[in-house]
Amino acid sequence: MMNQSLSLPNNEENPTAPSGHSLLSLGRHLTLLIEKQAVIRNTWLLILLSVACIATLGIGTMPISPKDVIAVLFGHGNPMSQFIVQDLRLPRLLAALFTGAAFSLAGCLMQTMARNRLATPGIIGIDNAAMAFAVSSVVGMGVSLAPSAMALAGAATATALAFGLAGGSGTRGYRFIVAGIGIGAIAGAVTQLLLSQVSIDVANSAYPWTVGSLSARDPMMVKVLGIGLGICLVACLFLASQFALMPFSDQVITGLGANIKHIRITALVLCITLTGLAVAVAGPVGLVALVGPEIARVLARYRGIPLISSALTGALVMILADLFGRTILSPIELPVGIVTAVIGGPYLIWILVRRTSRTSL
């Protein structure tokens, strides 16, 4: 059935890329494989995202035409449009863009690592813990660190607790999810307790965090999130080939020479960073972490691990959800957290009851 000796082609010859890929060869020492489907998919998502951004910047009580929006973005346009787009709408758009991408990327990472679609940072309590810590910094419980730093600390604490309580059973299986759900419930209760102990004005200032809102967020925290997201995206590109091994069993991953502990810790650190910084901006809008990666997987036809696509779909979902919340009952604004819950809740139920549903990836 085998054993024909293969005549080896000349080594100097360039290899042909495997099907579905393009080879980007820059000299002998740099050859990159690029998956054509992913490039096409992400280009489309970027185009959609740009359209959504321009629409969002134009829609509101003072409508601005797409042409004027683009003019403003390139530094032209009349002062009124400039003010509305740059000072009023752009900060909010950036907050939506960054938080959506961060939540969704974190969700995709954690689902991949746990090989379970339900394992998103929101479900295992990271969002709630980050919120509790951020709120505690605002209601002045003695600690006056910036909300970003506090949210990060909260995210890290929840993660450490969830895995500590799961007792070394690793990121596979349900134990850490169950532990995380408990931690999330406790953190939610702590937030409520904190808010009940302070004056109504202070509680009001912390309110956006508890429902998830993009209205008038601190530009500093948005900037921090933007930088964090950029670093995490670059890290994901570097680590993509290792993350791609995660659907295999631990033995196969080790057998192929990857350090599974190292991959898991890196992925967890990325999840904590992304979720913590995003919660500091928008509060726990964790359902984006469930919906974003799922759309990305459908677009990728359930092949591979669509990290970049997840970031893009998450941003898109967040922008559209915020636009919807802002316009549907105008002039009343629905916080984005409520809109995503209204979309994400039924979606979660649909995952659970769908006949062909699998919780594993």
Next chain:
Amino acid sequence: MTATSLQFKQTSEINNLARLGAERLTLKHGKTSIIENLDVSLPEGKVTAIVGPNGCGKSTLLNGLSRVHSPSSGVVLLDGKDIHSLPSKEVARRLALLPQDTLAPDGITIEELIRFGRHPHQSLLKQWAMDDQQAINYALNAADLEGLKNRLLDTLSGGQRQRAWIAMSIAQETPLLLLDEPTSALDLGHQIEVFELIRNLSRQGKTLAMVVHDLPSACRYSDHIIAMKKGEIITQGSPKEVMTKELVRELYGVECDLIPDPMTGSPILINMKRVRN
């Protein structure tokens, strides 16, 4: 007398040549010792079959030798060096493992699965080279999968799927290959197909070790048998020397007679019946 000393000499030579082995290896699951103070080495360029009853530590030993299971004490030596002191990627260029549990990513084709075998040879800046392409073509050819390379792994028969996994290990281009029950859950035809593939790999100079349940197949398709019971090696050697009625009784509590296969001479078990040990 002469025969025995000659045999001994051969064995010790084999030991010197062994590329993968363990010294005073202790492997634990939690607090339970599965294997204690075990010395073992795999004869180079041969097929070694590890046999023994359920729970005797065969798979644990294989996992220990392939650095998946870290030793509590003792050392696993790959080319004379502690396997855990070597970079994992470097180990993966010398030693491939085919575990029993073979989960794969969804919607993956045969060719894509085999491409993962190149992971230890690739890096961030060198994602695809001529040798990757050659290794994959070679593996597809060796496992007779060329016609199936674009098929989805899920749509294959059990035997084809197992050949695809072995092809992934072949693409890894390692001199050593460890297989954990490569033929379990396969029907007779597919079992033979996989065993013949393993034999062929050994003819090309690979050192292979496999955990096998079926004793006649172990005898037929291996050069060296390691018989284990309760975490210890009770005997090892060529199938013809090692395989006796007494061994079968000791390992499995089964009384039987052994007759040589009229074609190959390898032992066949007949008249089997369960006895209490």
